[in-house]
Amino acid sequence: MYVPAQPWSPDSWRERFNAAPLPYDDPDAVQVAVEKLRALPPLVTSWEVERLKGYLAEAQLGRRFVLQGGDCAETLDDCRPNIVTNKLKILLQMSLVLVHGARRPVVRLGRFAGQYAKPRSSPVETRDGVSLPSYFGDLINRAPFDATARRPDPNLMIAGYQHAAITLNFIRSLSEGGFADLHHPEYWDLSFLERADLPGELRERYQRMTEQVGEALRFMEALAEVPVGELSRVEFFTSHEGLNLHYESAQTRKVARRPGFYDLTTHLPWIGERTRQPDGAHVEFFSGVENPLGIKLGPKTLRDDVIRLLDRLNPADEPGKIVLIVRMGAGRVRDGLPPLIEAVRSAGRKVLWMSDPMHGNTLTTSSGIKTRNFEDILTEIEANFEVHESMGSNLGGVHFELTGDDVTECVGAGLTESDLDQRYASLCDPRLNYRQSLEMAFRIAHRMAESSRRARG
Ligand SMILES: O=C[C@H](O)[C@H](O)COP(=O)(O)O
Numbered sequence: 001m002y003v004p005a006q007p008w009s010p011d012s013w014r015e016r017f018n019a020a021p022l023p024y025d026d027p028d029a030v031q032v033a034v035e036k037l038r039a040l041p042p043l044v045t046s047w048e049v050e051r052l053k054g055y056l057a058e059a060q061l062g063r064r065f066v067l068q069g070g071d072c073a074e075t076l077d078d079c080r081p082n083i084v085t086n087k088l089k090i091l092l093q094m095s096l097v098l099v100h101g102a103r104r105p106v107v108r109l110g111r112f113a114g115q116y117a118k119p120r121s122s123p124v125e126t127r128d129g130v131s132l133p134s135y136f137g138d139l140i141n142r143a144p145f146d147a148t149a150r151r152p153d154p155n156l157m158i159a160g161y162q163h164a165a166i167t168l169n170f171i172r173s174l175s176e177g178g179f180a181d182l183h184h185p186e187y188w189d190l191s192f193l194e195r196a197d198l199p200g201e202l203r204e205r206y207q208r209m210t211e212q213v214g215e216a217l218r219f220m221e222a223l224a225e226v227p228v229g230e231l232s233r234v235e236f237f238t239s240h241e242g243l244n245l246h247y248e249s250a251q252t253r254k255v256a257r258r259p260g261f262y263d264l265t266t267h268l269p270w271i272g273e274r275t276r277q278p279d280g281a282h283v284e285f286f287s288g289v290e291n292p293l294g295i296k297l298g299p300k301t302l303r304d305d306v307i308r309l310l311d312r313l314n315p316a317d318e319p320g321k322i323v324l325i326v327r328m329g330a331g332r333v334r335d336g337l338p339p340l341i342e343a344v345r346s347a348g349r350k351v352l353w354m355s356d357p358m359h360g361n362t363l364t365t366s367s368g369i370k371t372r373n374f375e376d377i378l379t380e381i382e383a384n385f386e387v388h389e390s391m392g393s394n395l396g397g398v399h400f401e402l403t404g405d406d407v408t409e410c411v412g413a414g415l416t417e418s419d420l421d422q423r424y425a426s427l428c429d430p431r432l433n434y435r436q437s438l439e440m441a442f443r444i445a446h447r448m449a450e451s452s453r454r455a456r457g
């Protein structure tokens with residue numbers, strides 16, 4: 001059993017090894033920013049966090065499916081109405097397609113309103129003989145390759161908080177205001193459906209499906225099986241990598257009438273593949289919060305790693321608390337995943353298994369552009385479905401780096417390597433564009449519908 005060296009506090013992580021330290025060079029300025037953040041109101045509430053945990057508990061039982069998606073590196077500049085609405089639209093559309101295939105409600109979890117901190121493979125970037133700190137995301141430094149921009153700036157934590165608040169405010173108003181009214185899925189996106197980059201066949205499939213959804217809703221209402229109010233809005237939850245512990249801990253607090261501490265920067269923070277050491281700073285910090293937690297698991301993950309993480313982060317085996325996000329790479333899931341499923345099962349632990357088919361499938365083209373292939377991404381998802389089915393387990397969700405915009409970052413489904421330099425906008429990893437994301441949702445929905453047909457015999 002794990003025995004802590006000292007009791008947990010929002011600051012106990014400071015005594016632990018940090019596998020991805022951020023290169024701040026002015027500790028006093030960091031402290032000033034942290035104190036400012038501490039005094040500001042929370043971005044999310046404990047009620048919302050607990051509601052999400054409840055949904056995740058149902059997803060663990062196979063009663064819901066989770067769609068998590070958004071930018072690799074959200075930027076302060078992305079806080080614009082059209083970029084945010086496009087992101088919501090693609091997540092809504094994908095979720096509708098998935099509801100149709102999975103025949104289960106879909107929980108929508110954005111990588112937004114705070115996905116501003118990036119772990120990097122190398123702390124330093126060198127161009128033409130000049131070395132500067134890598135870009136660690138807009139919460140820490142800025143992307144242009146010059147010494148001023150790349151110097152970590154603690155005030156960016158305040159700017160990040162403010163932009164997250166503005167983004168969330170807009171998302172909340174849109175979802176309250178009928179933007180996402182399930183009676184009118186056809187309104188979510190008429191302009192989208194007229195876009196030239198959308199193949200006619202995809203457009204028709206989507207339109208057919210929205211008609212069917214509209215009919216099903218009217219039918220359910222006629223039977224009075226679902227309260228009408230609940231259908232007039234859809235929920236979005238937020239998530240981001242909990243990399244910058246100064247930022248996370250400054251907004252971590254106790255709330256009235258509930259036990260424990262909540263990280264109120266987001267509903268679901270996740271611990272990245274690079275920072276999930278059971279004795280490290282990130283696991284220490286997140287072991288003390290009540291939020292549901294994502295944990296990324298790469299191809300080298302061992303059975304014992306997973307069990308130690310579950311012991312540290314969910315010793316009481318609380319339902320809905322842990323989401324294991326497997327990102328092994330298309331060729332490694334069939335060997336790497338079964339021992340982990342087996343270990344969790346033998347330990348009798350509750351988890352939600354998700355697949356992140358992006359991070360194990362990154363390639364660099366001969367001209368040095370980071371990309372990912374649509375088919376590899378799909379193959380990794382397919383391998384996850386197969387492994388879970390063959391072991392009587394359940395793949396409960398999918399995790400994508402995507403955007404609702406017409407970028408050219410991943411190849412396949414309409415794009416080739418020679419298209420990549422046309423509209424490559426990501427500051428970190430390549431994202432699926434609007435068309436690729438919708439196509440992906442259809443392919444997954446088809447796969448899920450096939451499985452349930454097979455299961456019914
Ligand atoms: O999003 C994940 C990581 O931050 C990213 O893959 C790291 O990219 P790098 O290898 O270019 O540093």
Ligand SMILES: C=C(OP(=O)(O)O)C(=O)O
Nearest residue numbers: 072272273274296327359
């Ligand atoms: C950093 C990320 O992933 P991972 O920790 O899985 O590499 C990410 O999701 O952007």
Ligand SMILES: [Mn+2]
Nearest residue numbers: 072401428429
């Ligand atoms: Mn990424």
